[in-house]
Amino acid sequence: MSLDRLMVKIYEKQNPTVAGLDPLLEYVPEFIRRRAYKENGEGLRGAAEAILQFNIGLIDALYDIVPAVKPQAAYYELYGYEGVRALHETIAYAKQKGMFVITDGKRNDIGSTMQAYATAHLGEVSVEGKVYEPFGADALTVNGYLGTDGIAPLLEVCNQKDKGIFVLVKTSNPSSGELQDKHIEGTTVYNRMGQMCQEWGKSLMGKYGYSGVGAVVGATYPSQLKELREKLQETFFLIPGYGAQGGGAEGVALGFDKKGKGAIVNSSRAIMCAWKKEGCPSEEYAQAARREAIRMKKDIMSHIGKISL
Amino acid sequence: MSLDRLMVKIYEKQNPTVAGLDPLLEYVPEFIRRRAYKENGEGLRGAAEAILQFNIGLIDALYDIVPAVKPQAAYYELYGYEGVRALHETIAYAKQKGMFVITDGKRNDIGSTMQAYATAHLGEVSVEGKVYEPFGADALTVNGYLGTDGIAPLLEVCNQKDKGIFVLVKTSNPSSGELQDKHIEGTTVYNRMGQMCQEWGKSLMGKYGYSGVGAVVGATYPSQLKELREKLQETFFLIPGYGAQGGGAEGVALGFDKKGKGAIVNSSRAIMCAWKKEGCPSEEYAQAARREAIRMKKDIMSHIGKISL
Numbered sequence: 143m144s145l146d147r148l149m150v151k152i153y154e155k156q157n158p159t160v161a162g163l164d165p166l167l168e169y170v171p172e173f174i175r176r177r178a179y180k181e182n183g184e185g186l187r188g189a190a191e192a193i194l195q196f197n198i199g200l201i202d203a204l205y206d207i208v209p210a211v212k213p214q215a216a217y218y219e220l221y222g223y224e225g226v227r228a229l230h231e232t233i234a235y236a237k238q239k240g241m242f243v244i245t246d247g248k249r250n251d252i253g254s255t256m257q258a259y260a261t262a263h264l265g266e267v268s269v270e271g272k273v274y275e276p277f278g279a280d281a282l283t284v285n286g287y288l289g290t291d292g293i294a295p296l297l298e299v300c301n302q303k304d305k306g307i308f309v310l311v312k313t314s315n316p317s318s319g320e321l322q323d324k325h326i327e328g329t330t331v332y333n334r335m336g337q338m339c340q341e342w343g344k345s346l347m348g349k350y351g352y353s354g355v356g357a358v359v360g361a362t363y364p365s366q367l368k369e370l371r372e373k374l375q376e377t378f379f380l381i382p383g384y385g386a387q388g389g390g391a392e393g394v395a396l397g398f399d400k401k402g403k404g405a406i407v408n409s410s411r412a413i414m415c416a417w418k419k420e421g422c423p424s425e426e427y428a429q430a431a432r433r434e435a436i437r438m439k440k441d442i443m444s445h446i447g448k449i450s451l
Numbered sequence: 452m453s454l455d456r457l458m459v460k461i462y463e464k465q466n467p468t469v470a471g472l473d474p475l476l477e478y479v480p481e482f483i484r485r486r487a488y489k490e491n492g493e494g495l496r497g498a499a500e501a502i503l504q505f506n507i508g509l510i511d512a513l514y515d516i517v518p519a520v521k522p523q524a525a526y527y528e529l530y531g532y533e534g535v536r537a538l539h540e541t542i543a544y545a546k547q548k549g550m551f552v553i554t555d556g557k558r559n560d561i562g563s564t565m566q567a568y569a570t571a572h573l574g575e576v577s578v579e580g581k582v583y584e585p586f587g588a589d590a591l592t593v594n595g596y597l598g599t600d601g602i603a604p605l606l607e608v609c610n611q612k613d614k615g616i617f618v619l620v621k622t623s624n625p626s627s628g629e630l631q632d633k634h635i636e637g638t639t640v641y642n643r644m645g646q647m648c649q650e651w652g653k654s655l656m657g658k659y660g661y662s663g664v665g666a667v668v669g670a671t672y673p674s675q676l677k678e679l680r681e682k683l684q685e686t687f688f689l690i691p692g693y694g695a696q697g698g699g700a701e702g703v704a705l706g707f708d709k710k711g712k713g714a715i716v717n718s719s720r721a722i723m724c725a726w727k728k729e730g731c732p733s734e735e736y737a738q739a740a741r742r743e744a745i746r747m748k749k750d751i752m753s754h755i756g757k758i759s760l
Binding site (some may be wrong): 147164166167175179184185186188189215217219220221222223225226227229230244248249250251252254255256258259261262263267269270272274276277284286288289290291292310313314315316317318319320321322324325326327331334335338425 | 475476484488493494495497498523525526528529530531532534536537538539557558559560561562563564565567568570571572576578579581583585586594595596597598599600601619622623624625626627628629630631634635636640643644647662740
């Protein structure tokens with residue numbers, strides 16, 4: 143019903159980072175692609191198998207030091223329903239290895255449709271009385287533009303299945319201010335969205351001071367990150383934009399509370415493509431990812447100190 | 452690059468409506484479910500096959516009188532990757548029958564991730580030099596909360612592949628006002644989003660006065676629908692909320708221009724579940740859907756008169 147399971151994993155590993163699994167085919171080393179095509183053909187099925195095998199290698203290299211993965215749904219839909227099968231298998235594999243899985247889908251809708259998304263990604267669906275987990279993630283990113291009608295169905299599933307959500311509040315992209323920074327009735331759109339997260343979270347409070355309704359707040363806007371950390375004391379942050387998009391560890395640290403809690407920082411490309419940046423043989427892509435994950439952890443931990451619960 | 456192909460189909464059929472395909476398993480007649488389970492098992496695969504066969508029956512009954520279908524992605528994801536395969540097959544079948552397909556996914560993200568969604572749903576992906584259509588819809592609904600960075604990648608694909616998008620502006624649900632109605636800098640959030648649609652659409656103008664960037668505006672708020680129709684003269688509207696959610700034809704008519712153009716009205720449950728409401732045998736579900744589609748067309752056309760191009 144909250145994000146406590148994630149917070150415990152972060153505490154145990156003393157690592158408040160999540161590895162984004164956004165596997166464009168061009169990131170996948172050739173030896174993996176060739177092997178996948180051999181058994182599955184050089185089409186969407188083969189591509190999907192290649193990204194799955196790429197992910198499995200990354201998870202094997204990271205699961206003992208990184209608490210969570212965040213597969214981005216778009217990169218799986220890109221390879222059609224075969225790609226979506228790879229998303230399913232990736233989630234299952236990461237969970238089996240003990241990782242917390244955040245599906246980054248930014249889903250949004252209302253009523254029974256939002257209920258369907260909540261069930262699909264976090265819950266169980268019934269077919270003639272038997273239940274199945276369609277995707278089985280631990281948390282889902284969502285977009286709150288539609289208001290409470292779009293969030294309420296998620297809260298129910300989170301409560302029943304001990305899952306969480308992250309609502310977009312202040313995103314990391316350059317044009318995020320076009321709407322999010324506008325002033326509304328004495329505050330800004332992103333502040334209003336943040337307040338709604340606090341309200342929605344009241345029914346999903348965890349043991350460590352944070353609710354099951356987290357917020358996405360970009361590393362690229364440190365002053366807003368600081369402002370929101372002060373205002374939204376029960377809202378856990380998922381922070382994208384570290385590294386590739388320009389957010390530094392010093393800014394990112396503003397998203398944490400005094401106990402080193404309250405946030406998790408994402409890195410996708412820098413981890414997935416570490417082997418390219420290092421210039422090491424592609425066969426070592428997973429070890430290179432591990433080296434980058436360790437570097438990132440040290441970089442962020444050097445600014446926030448120890449994590450307590 | 453625009454929504455002209457949709458406008459032509461609406462004109463030819465003199466029918467500005469779209470059938471929403473949101474197939475919960477409980478909407479599917481038992482004879483279809485049984486048949487699907489026999490060959491595919493009574494699990495997610497069987498459920499996905501059942502909703503696909505249900506959709507095929509609906510499309511067969513509607514394609515000569517209804518210009519478009521709108522499958523809602525959530526109801527396919529609900530049955531896992533097998534459900535997503537059913538979405539793919541539904542889109543392919545509807546297109547083969549000459550219908551315009553709007554995937555209702557309300558997707559949103561930034562940069563290369565939004566590019567992946569655009570390619571997945573509207574474009575073609577390359578695998579080792581060969582191209583594939585992952586889903587192949589004609590249009591996609593999207594959420595503009597992230598600003599231009601989230602929309603720009605779509606405009607490129609729309610331009611190249613003659614596709615369109617619909618951006619959420621004023622949604623049909625009761626709590627849509629929590630954010631969308633707030634006042635920002637002399638206007639409201641939904642008006643600001645509408646203005647952005649006009650701006651984004653400038654690069655995708657069609658031959659009939661409307662661009663490829665449409666807006667979702669709910670039938671449940673007739674005064675806002677009227678206001679937006681007057682302000683957003685080049686923005687085509689997708690209007691949900693007719694019927695089940697309480698929007699009437701008189702209100703819906705406010706979304707059309709003087710030539711009967713500029714909008715398409717969605718109905719999902721009333722069409723899919725017409726057989727239940729009529730109390731006719733479930734074997735006649737498709738004919739009942741057709742009767743409801745004709746009733747809806749007449750209801751709306753009686754308020755807007757003839758459609759010209």
